[in-house]
Amino acid sequence: MRATFPLAVTALAAALALTACSSDDPNTGTGSDAATGGKNGTSTAAADAGACALTGLNIEVGPANAAPAVGDTGNLPVTLTNTKAGACTLDGFPKVTLLSGSTSWTVTEEKSAQPSELTLHQDESATFTLTYVRGEEGGKGAADTLRFSLPGDSGDKTAKWTYGVIAEKGSGLDATVTPFQTAGD
Structure with missing residues (x-):
């Protein structure tokens, strides 16, 4: 005892x-x-952090898992790293547009994905992924530029689209974008 x-x-x-x-x-x-x-x-x-702005982020587009042939699916990840001393938040989906000259297509949000708010402290990263289906050469989805913006930020970022023609789907293109995810998830 x-x-x-x-x-x-x-x-x-x-x-x-x-x-x-x-x-x-x-x-x-x-x-x-x-x-x-x-x-x-x-x-x-997180409660004090404002929306992430493109000016405070290091942005890496790719490397892509490009669709090699018509009908194949490709993925293009975009990684965003907070370079500022303070925290910022990403919530929902980025707005992604594919362009060809004066023609533009808004990329639809992945319907099965559930977004959540992410807080990025200095040197922390998040990603989103554009998934697309390769179309036939000479098709209407011959994009040459990718443009995206973040919720709560008025700026946008562009990058060259070098991953081939995107298949058409309805009045748009067969492409979707995921919500923001913590890098590595």
């Missing part, structure tokens, strides 16, 4: 010490919310 008494007292003291440190104030950074900085898993930094 003597050996269990000190163990029970130690466990009780540890439990009381942890309870005493708990705080309902998300700004104190202590207690049960210390790991996230806020209540219910909400990061104080």
Whole structure:
């Protein structure tokens, strides 16, 4: 009985010490919310972070898994890395447009994908992926430029489209874009 008494007292003291440190104030950074900085898993930094702007991001387009033949599917990832000291957020889908001269096609959002808000701290990255079906040479989907913008940012970024003609689908192109995902997911 003597050996269990000190163990029970130690466990009780540890439990009381942890309870005493708990705080309902998300700004104190202590207690049960210390790991996230806020209540219910909400990061104080995320709550304070504004929308990511293209001017504060390093952008890498590709490398692509290009569709080699008509009817094949290709993927083009775009990686966004926060280069600023503060955090910023990405929420939803990027707006993606494919261009050929004065013709433009808006790329549709992947219907089965569920977007979630991501907070990017300095040097953290997120990606989105454009998936497309290769069309026949000489088809209407002969895009030469990819343009995208981010929710909450008025700027846009362009890149050369060198991955072949995109198949037509309805009045648009057979292409979709995913929501933002943490890089590596």
